[in-house]
Amino acid sequence: MAKKNKPKSSGSIPLPVGRKDEPAKPAKPVAPLHPSHSAARETFEALATAFILAFIARTFIVEPFVIPTGSMSPALMGVHKDLDCPQCGERYRVNASVTAQIRGQVADDECIGGMCPMCRYTMAYDDAITRKVRLPREAHVPDMSRNERSYSGDRIIVNKFLYSFAEPERWDVVVFKYPGNATDNYIKRLVGLPEETLKIFGGDLFVMPDAEEEFTITRRPPRTLYAMREAVHDTDRDPANLREAGWPLRWDSGDGWKVDESTVGNRLKQSYSVSGEGEHWLSYVHTPPTDAVWPSIERGETLPPPQRELISDFNPYNTRITPNMVRYYATKDPDNPFVVPSEYQGLHWVGDLYVEVDVEAKSDAGDLLLELVEAGNKFRATIDLATGKATLSIRKHGEATPVTGFAPTANTSVSGTGKHHVMFANVDDQLLLWVDDKVVKFDAPTEYSWDALFGPRHDATPQTSDEDPGDLAPARVGAVNADLVLSRLRVYRDIYYIAARDVVNSAVTDLPPGTDPDVLSNPAAWRAFANRNEERFPIAADQFFVMGDNSPQSSDARLWNQLQPTNHGNAHKPGGNYLERQLLVGRAISVVWPHPWDYVIPSFTDMRRIE
Incomplete structure (x- = not known):
């Protein structure tokens, strides 16, 4: 019987029948690549990869922009x-x-x-x-x-991916395509959301959702408020030659305070000290x-x-x-x-203010007082220097005792002797306190209802009299039975949103026609503030309302009912006072490359997150 040939194998893997193993052949020598060829290829591949990643990131994730104008001042600067x-x-x-x-x-x-x-x-x-x-x-x-x-304007980074999975939020700083010409990028603050009506009056913003019947004031978070404040006065920024010429200091020391003036270069710095019993006030007078x-x-x-x-x-x-x-x-x-x-130079009265001070307590007794005035009403923070306990209170115009039912308290680090940095604010119908640059959390809400406490908001006008300077001395710092030294006193104001749909004589204003040009210094003309214009803007589904922080110089959704000039001299008119969702590009994140200050190296202290 003939024998059957067994299939041959290679290792453990069976080979097909009839296949013959080939004898191994010596490997041919391979010529090595020239080092420069390999390096050039690696460099090209790295650059190509970086370019592709940068293109993808720029197209879908983040993109740099340069701010062209000052409509978002002071948060962002144009040229x-x-x-x-x-x-x-x-x-x-x-x-x-x-x-x-x-x-x-x-x-x-x-x-x-x-x-x-x-x-x-x-x-x-x-x-x-x-x-x-x-x-x-x-x-x-x-x-x-x-x-x-x-x-040039601030160079910023914009997150273009964020709104693909998250809803835009009120107070976001957004980049968008201008509705009148979708080739132009604009940047504003998002202040109105879909399916609500936005109202602008007296510098503040109010909203009413479609399902409700009353407007409520919009309140910004502390970090946003801090970024939007504008400087009014600083005791470390008084010119020495202005003082030498006889111009008065802006802080009226009254009785009990000792003023120490020192000259540093062209600047006159001041510190104020008090010691002993009684209540003593420093009052800021805007002159x-x-x-x-x-x-x-x-x-x-x-x-x-x-x-x-x-x-x-x-x-x-x-x-x-x-x-x-x-x-x-x-x-x-x-x-x-x-x-x-x-x-x-500013046409509109601003009642939302901040007062800031560096405090040195020489003893652990007495109280530190910070007070702000709006329409004659007094808003106060009292800090017990023995315990650090802070208490907020409100006094109506013409009344000596605080309103009942409003007395939030909190524990602070301002206790005993030592130095602290304190700031108090009355903004957006809420009281806020910072100690050493940290927001103090109170045991009760610090918001209040203007209408419930003081009556209709349209009747709110500045107040002053011979007995009480009122809004002509809108910020005060006081001491009760305390031994204190105060320095670097500063006053800031909130931004003022102007309720206007038109530009009159190159100035955007909400004051009534015929208002006295000296209205800010003439109490007889202050009734004009009760007759300020009010504007309402309904916002439909998938629409938003955007405004610039620099309201007098911002071509924003308020003014989109009229022709808007472009950089090329043409004029465009958007469809209405709103921004459609599909025109949103993204949210501004941070200022990333500030310009140099007298040197080639950029001023990195100006790098900041955009709030």
């Missing part, structure tokens, strides 16, 4: 001058964007001057540019500031220098008398002085051609 006031040292920014540039010449809307928010000194920027304006020979040019160059004060000092003339006035929505970013303006005012007064028109 601007970044300056140190030569008189008081305050750092501030002024709008430097222009609509036309002429080679070798100065455009008529070039920024050549502006006004300091602290001491109201009007200064010129860049002597070379100022000389080209061709002023009359006798015209007076004020001192220059350092760092006069113009800088910023008027347009005639600084020219009088520079000419050695007698100063005009100081004038008390209400705190307004003054924003230094809006005080840009142009060649056209200088030429115009030079024909009126060659000695003072650098003038900021009153409509750009």
Whole structure:
């Protein structure tokens, strides 16, 4: 019998029948790649991968943007001058964007001057540019500031992926495609949500959901409030030569306080001390220098008398002085051609304020008091220096005792001797207290209902009298049986949202026509604040309402019922006073590359999260 051939195998894996094992062949030598070829390929692949990842990230996740305008000032800045006031040292920014540039010449809307928010000194920027304006020979040019160059707007990062899985929230700073021309990116704050009606009155925002019948005030979280506040005065930013000329300090020390004044360079710093029994108050009196004060000092003339006035929505970013303006005012007064028109110095009374102070307690006895006034009503924080217990209270205008039912308390670190940084705020119908830059949590709500306590909001107007200065002394710091030293006293204001649908004489205002131009300093004209305009905007499903923080200079949803100019000179009119959901690009996250300050290296202290 013939034998059957067994299938051959290779290892443990059976081979097909009939396959023969081939003898092993020696491996051919492989020529090595040239090192430069390998490195070039790896570099190319790395760059290609980085480019693809960057493209994907930019398209779907995050994207850098540059802020073009100052509609979001003070939180975000467009093209601007970044300056140190030569008189008081305050750092501030002024709008430097222009609509036309002429080679070798100065455009008529070039920024050549502006006004300091602290001491109201009007200064010129860049002597070379100022000389080209061709002023009359006798015209007076004020001192220059350092760092006069113009800088581009803040560079920010935008999260484009967030709204794919999360709903936009009120107070988000959002980038979107402009409804009138979807090729342009805009940035504003989202203030109105779908299916509600937004109301603007008295600088505040109110909302009424479609299912409800009453408006309620919108309240911002503390971190957002902190980012949106505007500086009014700082005792470390008083010019020494203003004081030497006879201008009064803005904090009235009254009886019991000792004032210590020290000069550092051009600045006059103050500290206030008190010791002994009794109740003693320091009162802030808003007396910023008027347009005639600084020219009088520079000419050695007698100063005009100081004038008390209400705190307004003054924003230094809006005080840009142009060649056209200088030429115009030079024909009126060659000695003072650098003038900021009153409509750009703030027209509206702001009652939502902050007071901040550095406190040194020399003993553990007595109370520290912080008080703010709005429409004559007093809002107070009392801190027991022995225990650190803080108590909030409200006193109605003309009444000596606090309202009942409102007395939130909290424990703070301000107990015993030591130094602390304290800030108290009355904003959005809520009282807030910070100690050493941390928000204090109270045992009860610190919000209050204006209408329930004080009556209709439209009747709220500033108050003053011979017995009580009221809103002409809107911030106070006091001591009761305490031994204290106070320094670096500061006053801030909240932003003011203007209820307007139109622009009148280049200024957005909600005051009634015919309002006294001196309304801020004339109590007889204060009734105009009860007749301020009110605007309501219904918001449908999948629609939002956006506004700029710099309300006088913001082309936002309030004004989208009229033609809007573009950078190319064309005009577009959006469909209505709303932003559709599909036009949202993303949420602004942070300022990532601030410009340098006198050096090549960027000012990294200006890097910040956008709130």
